[in-house]
Amino acid sequence: MTSGKRSILLTILALLVTASIFVASGLGAVKITIIEILDILLTKLGISNGQSQHEAVFWIIRLPRVLLSAFVGAGLAISGTAMQGIFRNPLADPSIIGISSGAASTASVFIVVLSAILPQWYTMWGVSLLSIASFIGAAITAWLIFTISHTKRGADLATMLLAGIAINALGGAITGVMTFLADDVQLRSLTFWTLGSLGGATWQSAGIVAAITTVCLIFLIPISKGLNAMALGESEALHIGINVQSLKVRVIILTTLAVSATVAFCGIIGFIGLAVPHILRISFSSDNRFLLPASALGGALLLIWADTLSRTIAQPAEVPIGVITALTGAPVFLYLLIQQKRKAKYA
Amino acid sequence: MLDVQNISFATPGGKKLLHPTSFKAGLGELIAIIGPNGAGKSTLLKSLSNQLHDASGDVFWNEANLKNLSPQEQALKRAVVAQQVYMTMEFPVREVVLMGRYPHFQKQPSKHDFEAVDWAIRQAEVEHLIDRSYNSLSGGEQQRVQIARAFAQLHEINGPGLLLLDEPLNNLDIKHQHRFLDRVTEFTKQGNTTLLVIHDINLAALYADKVAVLKNGELIAFDTPVRALTEKNLLTAYDFPVRVEHHPYHNAPAVYFGCPATAHEKINNSTSKQYQL
Numbered sequence: 242m243t244s245g246k247r248s249i250l251l252t253i254l255a256l257l258v259t260a261s262i263f264v265a266s267g268l269g270a271v272k273i274t275i276i277e278i279l280d281i282l283l284t285k286l287g288i289s290n291g292q293s294q295h296e297a298v299f300w301i302i303r304l305p306r307v308l309l310s311a312f313v314g315a316g317l318a319i320s321g322t323a324m325q326g327i328f329r330n331p332l333a334d335p336s337i338i339g340i341s342s343g344a345a346s347t348a349s350v351f352i353v354v355l356s357a358i359l360p361q362w363y364t365m366w367g368v369s370l371l372s373i374a375s376f377i378g379a380a381i382t383a384w385l386i387f388t389i390s391h392t393k394r395g396a397d398l399a400t401m402l403l404a405g406i407a408i409n410a411l412g413g414a415i416t417g418v419m420t421f422l423a424d425d426v427q428l429r430s431l432t433f434w435t436l437g438s439l440g441g442a443t444w445q446s447a448g449i450v451a452a453i454t455t456v457c458l459i460f461l462i463p464i465s466k467g468l469n470a471m472a473l474g475e476s477e478a479l480h481i482g483i484n485v486q487s488l489k490v491r492v493i494i495l496t497t498l499a500v501s502a503t504v505a506f507c508g509i510i511g512f513i514g515l516a517v518p519h520i521l522r523i524s525f526s527s528d529n530r531f532l533l534p535a536s537a538l539g540g541a542l543l544l545i546w547a548d549t550l551s552r553t554i555a556q557p558a559e560v561p562i563g564v565i566t567a568l569t570g571a572p573v574f575l576y577l578l579i580q581q582k583r584k585a586k587y588a
Numbered sequence: 589m590l591d592v593q594n595i596s597f598a599t600p601g602g603k604k605l606l607h608p609t610s611f612k613a614g615l616g617e618l619i620a621i622i623g624p625n626g627a628g629k630s631t632l633l634k635s636l637s638n639q640l641h642d643a644s645g646d647v648f649w650n651e652a653n654l655k656n657l658s659p660q661e662q663a664l665k666r667a668v669v670a671q672q673v674y675m676t677m678e679f680p681v682r683e684v685v686l687m688g689r690y691p692h693f694q695k696q697p698s699k700h701d702f703e704a705v706d707w708a709i710r711q712a713e714v715e716h717l718i719d720r721s722y723n724s725l726s727g728g729e730q731q732r733v734q735i736a737r738a739f740a741q742l743h744e745i746n747g748p749g750l751l752l753l754d755e756p757l758n759n760l761d762i763k764h765q766h767r768f769l770d771r772v773t774e775f776t777k778q779g780n781t782t783l784l785v786i787h788d789i790n791l792a793a794l795y796a797d798k799v800a801v802l803k804n805g806e807l808i809a810f811d812t813p814v815r816a817l818t819e820k821n822l823l824t825a826y827d828f829p830v831r832v833e834h835h836p837y838h839n840a841p842a843v844y845f846g847c848p849a850t851a852h853e854k855i856n857n858s859t860s861k862q863y864q865l
Contacts (some may be wrong), residue, residue: 244696330674465688471686474676476639477670481741482663482691527677 247531253313254538264373265549266303270556273299309450310548311541313378313503314438316454318540320496321514322532326468327492328402331522331577334515335500338386338405340379342412342509344504347378348434349478353427367383372505374433379501382408387493388468436561437508439548446506453502456494458537464488464531500515510563511542512570519577531536589784590750590781595635595645604803605631608645609855613798614749618776619783620792620813623802624826629785630671633754636783637668649750653717663691666750667738669808670759673730675722680734685709688740704743711771735768739775744754751775757791768787769795793817793840801825817841 247468273295281296283289317335324333335341351374384406390401416435423431433440467488470478479485501508517539521532544562547569551560590613597606613619613638622627635643638654647654649665657665667688675684686706689701697705709715712735717725722733730846735756742749751772757765765788773795775780786792793815799816801809803825809816822830828845835842 323760331677428823463695469679470687470690472675472679473673473684474670476637477668477673479639480637480663480668481687481737482658482660482667484659522677526681528683541794 247528250525251534252274252540254542255537258311258538258541259546260303261545262307262538264535265545266299266307266358268549268553269298271295271298273303278415283587287544298586302442304306305444305447306439306548307545309442309447309506310439310477310544312451312454313507313510314517314540314547315466315504315537315543316450316457316499316540317491317510318514318517318543319454319457319461319533320499321490322536323464323468323528324496324514325518326471326529327489329471330518332404332515333402334512335496336509336511336514337409338401339408339412340382341496341509342409342416343385343499344375344379345434345509346415346419347376347381348508349431351375351414351496352430352434353419354456356427356430376501379497379504382412383493383497383581394407416464430562434508435563437510437563437566438551438559438561439553440559441506450502453498454537457499458534460491460495462533464491468529468533468574469527480539495528508563510544510566512566512574513544516570516573519538519545519573589650590636590783591648592636593646593648595632595643595647597635597640597643600642602653606635606643609808610645611800611810611821613781613783615781616777617781617797618773618795619781619798619800620796620801621783621785621800622787622825624791626804627802627825628805630754632800633668633752633785636745637666638662645782646672650747653784654758660691663741664745666749666752667741668752669731669734669738669754669756671754672727673734678721679722680718681714681720681722681725682709684722684733685718685736685740688737688787689752692743700744702807704740706735707743708736708740708808711737713767713771728761731759732768741767742775742780748858749780751780751782753782755785755787757786766776767793780809789817789843793835793843794838802850817843843864 263275263278264422267278268277272352277295280289284296285300293554295583324335324338327333348371353371353372386401386404389404390397416431420428420431421481458542467478467483467485470481470483471485473481474487478488502516518532521535521539525531525535544566547565548562551562551565554560592609592611592613594608594610595606595695596608598604609632621632623629626792632638634640634644634859636647636654638647654662654666681707685705686697688708689697689704692698692704694703709718714729714732714736719735720799722730735753736738738751738753746861753772756772757768760768766815772782772784784854794813796813798811799809799813800807801816801821808824809818809821817832819830819832822832822843826845831844833842833844834840
């Protein structure tokens with residue numbers, strides 16, 4: 242892909258994301274027109290003096306939620322792209338190596354145990370403590386997987402994937418036990434965590450996720466050359482001057498950060514990290530100089546619309562976002578597996 | 589020049605794959621590494637490309653110890669082509685060749701990098717493949733793309749280049765084997781050094797300036813083809829009846845494996861001790 246074509250595609254994607262933010266913020270139980278939205282924004286900037294009745298809905302509920310979904314989508318998708326690069330496997334995804342599940346199972350233990358032992362604390366500090374708990378859960382899982390697969394020669398990727406599978410099973414079992422122990426109220430909370438939701442969006446959560454995702458983008462986009470080289474193989478990448486070890490460490494740390502931040506505020510949202518890079522790869526190019534920024538934009542686009550669907554399809558109720566992304570992502574995953582098998586047959 | 593000092597390698601289980609080996613190779617020299625399966629040919633090549641972390645000994649390239657250089661600094665002096673490179677993602681051939689320039693640029697390739705890519709593509713004769721997906725190519729075509737990548741990597745570097753090739757001829761037909769070796773020879777004669785692992789001893793005899801004969805992880809000969817490719821050395825290495833004649837058209841040895849009666853008699857009559865080193 243030439244750099245000219247690359248810039249055009251990225252610009253188009255960026256424009257689509259911007260347009261989607263406006264359009265999606267207008268959709269929902271209360272419809273807000275684009276003109277009203279612009280009026281509200283201009284009022285906020287002190288330029289206009291509009292009197293829109295929908296200001297509160299837009300400014301306090303819709304916009305932070307749409308922005309949160311954009312940054313969560315971007316963070317998850319770019320994590321998926323980077324992981325697929327270092328694992329040399331298009332199936333790698335933060336939820337596959339167990340980071341998401343580690344975070345969610347820690348959160349589930351926290352919900353059930355803390356609300357039973359210290360109910361007052363839970364009502365007061367529940368949400369913030371929960372976020373911290375899932376963050377710690379994700380970090381411990383990532384550290385565990387990294388330590389298990391670490392050898393003198395660097396991270397062994399096969400061991401890493403297998404360790405991820407084991408941790409996923411363990412995390413699933415822990416969450417299962419907690420579901421068994423939970424009462425009705427806790428069960429609702431657990432469902433939020435395991436199926437994901439952007440319903441808790443505030444300016445604060447959107448801001449934190451935006452900051453973390455931006456940090457990840459800043460540090461991941463420059464390694465596109467290294468990720469391309471990894472497609473040749475680890476030793477080949479080394480031979481063309483890539484410091485493979487530091488590349489791996491960087492990707493592991495940054496993706497853990499991005500994924501744990503999203504799990505902390507929105508629970509597990511699967512398949513974004515898997516589906517977005519893959520769709521971009523088959524439609525355009527595997528070149529990570531394009532793929533990394535494009536998957537951030539594509540992930541934002543996909544999650545904005547998945548979340549809009551989740552909150553409008555069964556109004557006034559919300560369908561968990563994890564259900565929507567899994568429903569669209571799982572078929573893509575299966576298609577991928579079948580394609581890979583077919584390729585292996587002719588290789 | 590390449591100065592290999594006492595490199596050796598043992599598996600974590602203690603099996604010695606390569607006994608302490610030392611040799612020197614000058615600029616403009618093409619070195620062929622031959623030997624039976626499991627003789628340590630690839631191990632030798634891997635320890636020269638810093639792929640084996642537990643290998644002991646030192647490899648000097650123009651006075652610089654390769655161990656002390658960063659991967660990028662090494663990549664600006666040495667290119668390596670492995671036996672078979674399978675790519676996990678789809679990349680067009682042009683991008684694969686451009687990867688050879690990765691150590692040369694930070695973010696965006698320069699005009700000079702693209703010129704190096706074009707030059708390498710012509711050298712390796714893969715012009716007709718540049719827009720195809722690497723994974724859709726045949727094994728032989730992939731091999732030629734990889735050599736183009738290596739040529740691009742070593743194009744107009746500061747100082748001589750070291751090219752390491754592990755069985756590069758495996759998937760090539762006769763014509764391309766010779767074309768390939770002509771190109772490599774030409775590249776080597778420009779003041780670079782090439783080491784290649786090769787199974788076809790007659791090709792080694794025709795093209796190499798020196799031949800390294802390996803057996804059980806030991807270097808049993810390192811010399812010009814005429815001196816290294818003797819019946820004695822080859823019998824020791826391959827443990828198979830062999831006869832060496834003078835090549836009728838080239839000033840090189842011609843090696844015949846198999847069973848001409850005289851060779852058989854010679855082997856049967858000789859005491860096995862005579863051929864053991």
